[in-house]
Amino acid sequence: MELCPQSRQCYAVLKLLAIFVILGSLIDSRLVESREVENLQATEYSAINCRKHSAVLTDFGGVGDGKTSNTKAFKSAIEHLSKYASDGGAQLIVPPGKWLTGSFNLTSHFTLYLHKDAVILGSQDEADYPVVPPLPSYGVGRDAPDGRFASLIFGTNLTDVVVTGNNGTINGQGRPWWTKFKAKQLNYTRPYLLELMFSDQIQISNLTFIDSPSWNIHPIYCSNVIVKWLTILAPVDVPNTDGVNPDSCTNTLIEDCYIVSGDDCIAVKSGWDQYGIDVGMPTKQLAIRRLTCISPDSATVALGSEMSGGIQDVRVEDVTAIDTQSGVRIKTAIGRGGYVKDIFVRNMRMKTMYYVFWMTGAYGSHPGGKFDPKALPNITGINYKDMVAENVTYTARLDGIKNDPFTGICISNATITLAEKAKELQWNCTDISGVTSRVTPKPCAALPEKEIDCPYPEDKLPIEKVQLKTCSA
Numbered sequence: 001m002e003l004c005p006q007s008r009q010c011y012a013v014l015k016l017l018a019i020f021v022i023l024g025s026l027i028d029s030r031l032v033e034s035r036e037v038e039n040l041q042a043t044e045y046s047a048i049n050c051r052k053h054s055a056v057l058t059d060f061g062g063v064g065d066g067k068t069s070n071t072k073a074f075k076s077a078i079e080h081l082s083k084y085a086s087d088g089g090a091q092l093i094v095p096p097g098k099w100l101t102g103s104f105n106l107t108s109h110f111t112l113y114l115h116k117d118a119v120i121l122g123s124q125d126e127a128d129y130p131v132v133p134p135l136p137s138y139g140v141g142r143d144a145p146d147g148r149f150a151s152l153i154f155g156t157n158l159t160d161v162v163v164t165g166n167n168g169t170i171n172g173q174g175r176p177w178w179t180k181f182k183a184k185q186l187n188y189t190r191p192y193l194l195e196l197m198f199s200d201q202i203q204i205s206n207l208t209f210i211d212s213p214s215w216n217i218h219p220i221y222c223s224n225v226i227v228k229w230l231t232i233l234a235p236v237d238v239p240n241t242d243g244v245n246p247d248s249c250t251n252t253l254i255e256d257c258y259i260v261s262g263d264d265c266i267a268v269k270s271g272w273d274q275y276g277i278d279v280g281m282p283t284k285q286l287a288i289r290r291l292t293c294i295s296p297d298s299a300t301v302a303l304g305s306e307m308s309g310g311i312q313d314v315r316v317e318d319v320t321a322i323d324t325q326s327g328v329r330i331k332t333a334i335g336r337g338g339y340v341k342d343i344f345v346r347n348m349r350m351k352t353m354y355y356v357f358w359m360t361g362a363y364g365s366h367p368g369g370k371f372d373p374k375a376l377p378n379i380t381g382i383n384y385k386d387m388v389a390e391n392v393t394y395t396a397r398l399d400g401i402k403n404d405p406f407t408g409i410c411i412s413n414a415t416i417t418l419a420e421k422a423k424e425l426q427w428n429c430t431d432i433s434g435v436t437s438r439v440t441p442k443p444c445a446a447l448p449e450k451e452i453d454c455p456y457p458e459d460k461l462p463i464e465k466v467q468l469k470t471c472s473a
């Protein structure tokens with residue numbers, strides 16, 4: 001497709017050639033061919049890679065009435081299209097309609113494209129979600145001992161996967177899951193909306209995710225991940241509906257997202273206690289920018305509490321938080337091991353916050369058996385600059401760990417305006433050290449004033465340099 005990026009005629013010729021190339025194959029391929037021609041009237045979208053082959057869900061028996069199950073249609077479409085992985089890849093178009101489905105698996109060199117009026121509806125029937133083993137870096141802590149329901153859209157050991165659209169919707173219909181979770185009626189961990197494991201070159205963009213049973217987007221053990229132009233919505237009072245959870249991933253970019261959640265808007269993780277220490281896969285090289293977050297009971301960006309594989313080189317900038325419990329928060333505990341280091345935050349605007357700065361060294365939560373009380377986390381090099389917050393209840397609560405202090409905290413140019421019913425003690429600091437500059441209200445003694453501008457890296461991460469191509473659907 002890059003041969004003629006602009007010209008429609010040239011594009012048409014290439015398409016015809018593509019048709020001749022596949023003419024020799026079986027009936028199935030004709031579905032794909034007809035779509036090649038229709039494509040000429042298509043919408044354009046940006047992606048890490050365009051695909052040579054294209055098909056529509058209805059070609060595989062899909063029915064978009066909101067009642068008929070499309071699990072088989074997705075499965076046979078993607079199985080069929082996986083044959084083109086080594087021949088330019090394929091895209092599956094989900095047309096306007098309501099497409100009820102259970103869990104299905106993605107494939108490599110593949111794009112799932114949702115039309116703006118396409119809604120994928122997650123089945124509310126547990127039997128539509130296969131049970132998969134607990135994650136190696138979590139053991140049986142986060143996950144129920146017998147396993148976890150596979151996510152609605154799942155993929156493992158893949159390369160080059162795009163899930164996109166022109167703002168189509170993935171609706172998890174989470175209500176019965178939230179109810180059963182609260183009533184302790186589930187034998188397995190709730191499904192996420194989208195999870196990719198052990199995968200490389202991922203893009204998730206231009207979609208709306210609503211009402212996930214639990215977390216929305218969970219890349220784990222992945223590299224080179226782009227998440228952008230998403231709207232993620234859940235009621236603010238439902239459990240664990242985190243927006244995006246980069247977990248043991250390298251080189252990730254999350255930008256231009258609007259998230260309203262009952263839990264953290266973004267939760268950066270890397271495994272739990274001894275399980276996470278043993279797997280030893282950090283989340284590193286992560287950039288988050290132009291995020292808008294509303295999360296009255298949780299963080300804009302949480303680092304941890306599962307951080308046992310380490311979290312390093314996180315850059316957060318140009319973020320807005322409204323009616324949110326905290327800003328960029330650190331959560332850890334004795335027994336987690338691992339580290340959180342080289343964290344850089346700049347230009348956050350916050351309104352109606354409980355805490356602006358919050359670090360917790362006593363998060364607790366050790367449900368798994370494998371917990372070593374001698375495994376202390378190393379929290380160091382945490383930098384915030386150019387922060388503005390209004391209507392704040394509590395500026396900073398910074399609790400390190402006794403004999404394992406959080407060090408190298410730097411806060412510069414931060415203007416915090418307090419709420420009418422603000423706490424009397426605005427800075428509560430224990431077992432931490434660092435410096436501050438031009439910060440109001442006046443910081444605690446553990447963070448003395450020093451004329452300093454806290455650092456922010458000048459280089460770009462490799463993922464920030466990726467150029468998207470113009471594709472059509």
Ligand SMILES: *[C@@H]1O[C@H](CO)[C@@H](O)[C@H](O)[C@H]1NC(C)=O
Nearest residue numbers: 103104105130132150154156
């Ligand atoms: C998806 O793949 C996983 C891992 O290979 C497997 O356990 C699961 O059953 C598959 N899901 C479906 C719907 O086939």
Ligand SMILES: *[C@@H]1O[C@H](CO)[C@@H](O)[C@H](O)[C@H]1NC(C)=O
Nearest residue numbers: 136156157158197198199221
């Ligand atoms: C997926 O990749 C992981 C890590 O490389 C490997 O341990 C696992 O066996 C792979 N699984 C499959 C189904 O190929």
Ligand SMILES: *[C@@H]1O[C@H](CO)[C@@H](O)[C@H](O)[C@H]1NC(C)=O
Nearest residue numbers: 044045046165166167206229
């Ligand atoms: C994706 O979202 C961006 C930002 O809103 C927009 O500019 C672009 O046109 C969208 N792409 C599609 C295919 O809708």
Ligand SMILES: *[C@@H]1O[C@H](CO)[C@@H](O)[C@H](O)[C@H]1NC(C)=O
Nearest residue numbers: 166167168169207208229231
């Ligand atoms: C996408 O759809 C959601 C939900 O309808 C809406 O809130 C959002 O503004 C839309 N985004 C764009 C870029 O059109």
Ligand SMILES: *[C@@H]1O[C@H](CO)[C@@H](O)[C@H](O)[C@H]1NC(C)=O
Nearest residue numbers: 126146180184185186187188
């Ligand atoms: C959960 O497990 C218990 C004990 O094995 C069983 O009685 C119950 O039916 C299971 N519940 C569901 C919803 O599968």
Ligand SMILES: *[C@@H]1O[C@H](CO)[C@@H](O)[C@H](O)[C@H]1NC(C)=O
Nearest residue numbers: 352353391392393419420421
């Ligand atoms: C200020 O914050 C309080 C909660 O602390 C909230 O009830 C109130 O509406 C906020 N005021 C404004 C002007 O946003």
Ligand SMILES: *[C@@H]1O[C@H](CO)[C@@H](O)[C@H](O)[C@H]1NC(C)=O
Nearest residue numbers: 339341377378379380381404
């Ligand atoms: C924590 O990490 C820093 C920076 O990598 C290192 O200098 C320091 O020795 C570590 N501290 C502990 C207690 O391991």
Ligand SMILES: *[C@@H]1O[C@H](CO)[C@@H](O)[C@H](O)[C@H]1NC(C)=O
Nearest residue numbers: 347348385386387388413414
């Ligand atoms: C302080 O932070 C504010 C808000 O981000 C910014 O507008 C201002 O330019 C910063 N001041 C300096 C001296 O960098």
Ligand SMILES: *[C@@H]1O[C@H](CO)[C@@H](O)[C@H](O)[C@H]1NC(C)=O
Nearest residue numbers: 397398399423425428429430
């Ligand atoms: C300050 O922090 C300490 C240690 O975490 C805690 O015990 C105490 O209750 C806090 N004080 C206030 C006034 O919040």
